[in-house]
Amino acid sequence: MPKIQYRKLGNSDIKVTTLALGTWAFGADRWWGEQRDLDSQNTLYRAIELGINFIDTAPIYGNGHSEAVIGEALKKEKLREKVILATKAGLRWKASSPEESFYNLKKQSILEEVDDSLRRLQTEVIDLYQAHFPDPSTPIGETAQALYKLYQKGKIRAIGVSNFSVGQMREFMKFSALHSLQPRYSMFRREIESEILPFCIENNIAVLAYSPLDNAVLTGKFFFGQKIPQDKVRSINYDLEGENFRINKEAAIKLKAVASKYKKSLAQLALNWVVARRGLTCAIVGARRPAQIEENTGAAGWEIAKEDMENIESILGEREERIKKPLV
Ligand SMILES: NC(=O)c1ccc[n+]([C@@H]2O[C@H](COP(=O)([O-])OP(=O)(O)OC[C@H]3O[C@@H](n4cnc5c(N)ncnc54)[C@H](OP(=O)(O)O)[C@@H]3O)[C@@H](O)[C@H]2O)c1
Incomplete structure (x- = not known):
């Protein structure tokens, strides 16, 4: 079994594994579609057995469901002390219309949310508490x-933000310590490299990459025969649309050839690559079943050689020039 390395969470006293388990799908809602709680629990147990110590969740994942499943599972096996639990605040849902969510990072709302999360997670303390998205209506x-x-x-052991820009982090740091940033980052989504990543390196802010498999696009399975699920996450991922799909497939074929040199899968190469990038602390990878987290932990314990890194860079560069991104 490959040994997963630990890294410090910014300047906090917490150490996290370079692979973390993402639990958005445990929410079992329209975003990821059907998910059995038993599969979620077994995935969590397998992740811990394999040496992962870092679990990321959020209240909005199934409107409390992901947190509740984790809380129950950790209590049953008395595993709480073995893990670093990260959750978030700031994305709430309407009681009258639970599918409708809205931003709220006001003080009063955070105070309510933290107690709700502590109760659902059945814990006395949250190891990392993150502002989920910037809230334009709150200073x-x-x-x-x-x-x-x-x-x-x-009540919390470390402070993080997610989806924040450099300007927003700078403003945040005038008022508080900041231990981590959780941005989207993968071989196919490298926007943070220009400004955000250098800022985090300079300020010793841990970078926790979410969607490191680009919502499973970087497993290659949709290019090699598997049907794209009809869930909300995949329906809004532009990497699976029209011409982009063909461009990404060509890149995936070339990247898979690099992975084969190491007897690794494309997913393992993609995760190893994220964790190897300068400034990256860990990859928060989602998994719905034990077999997926088993494969994903195979990303640890080996290194991509310099010439293959260069080859990957040129494959990704060529792809980047052709891909069509939606105007934001
Ligand atoms: N802060 C934020 O705003 C934010 C946003 C998004 C995500 N996140 C966090 O980051 C975590 C990971 O991101 P993500 O779930 O969006 O995307 P991801 O990690 O890129 O992809 C995860 C999905 O890929 C599939 N998968 C995983 N391993 C696989 C394997 N070995 N073989 C085949 N399929 C595999 C599974 O879905 P299928 O089986 O259905 O294909 C799984 O749910 C989330 O769970 C969440 O904790 C945070």
Whole structure:
């Protein structure tokens, strides 16, 4: 079994494994479609057995369901002390219309959310608490001060943000310590490399990459015969659309050939690559079944040689020039 390495979470006293288990799909809602709680629990247990110590969730994943499944599973096997639990605040849902979500990072809302998360996770402390998305209607200082208060009180052990720009992080840091950023990052989504990643390196902010398999696109399975699921996540991923699909398939074939040199799968190559990038702390990879997390942990314990890194760079560069991104 490959040994998964640990890295420090910014300047906190927490150490996390370079592979973390993402649990969005445990929410079992329209985003990822049907998911049995038993499969979620077994995936979580297998991840811990394989040496992963870092679990990422959020209240919005199934409107509390992902957190509740994790809380129950950890309590049953008395595993709480073995894991670093990360959750989030700031994306809420309407009681009258649970499918409708909205941003709220006001102090009062955070105070309510943290207690709800502690209860669902059946824990006394949250190891990493993250502002999920910037909330345009709340001053960043209000959010940062609220999180810092929770940190001082010991309800949370580290403070993070997700989907924040450099400007937003700078503003946040005027009011609070900041230990981590959770941005989207994978071979196919490298936007953070120009400004965000250098800023995090300079300021010792841990970078926790989400969707490191680009929602399973980088397993290659949709290019090699498997049907694309009819869920919301895949329906909005532009890498699976029209001409982009063909361009990504060509890149995936070339990347798979690199992976084969190491007797590794494309998913394992894609995860290894993320974790090897300068400034990256870990890859938060989603899994719905034990077999998936078993394959994904095969990304640890080996290195991509320099000439293959260069080859990957040219494959990705060629792809990047051809891919069509939606206008934001
Ligand atoms: N902060 C944020 O805004 C944010 C946003 C997105 C995600 N996240 C976090 O990041 C985590 C990971 O991101 P993600 O779930 O979007 O995407 P991902 O990690 O890129 O992809 C995960 C999905 O790929 C499939 N998969 C995983 N391993 C596989 C394997 N070995 N072989 C075949 N298929 C495999 C599974 O779905 P199928 O079996 O259905 O294909 C799995 O749910 C989330 O769970 C969440 O914790 C955070």
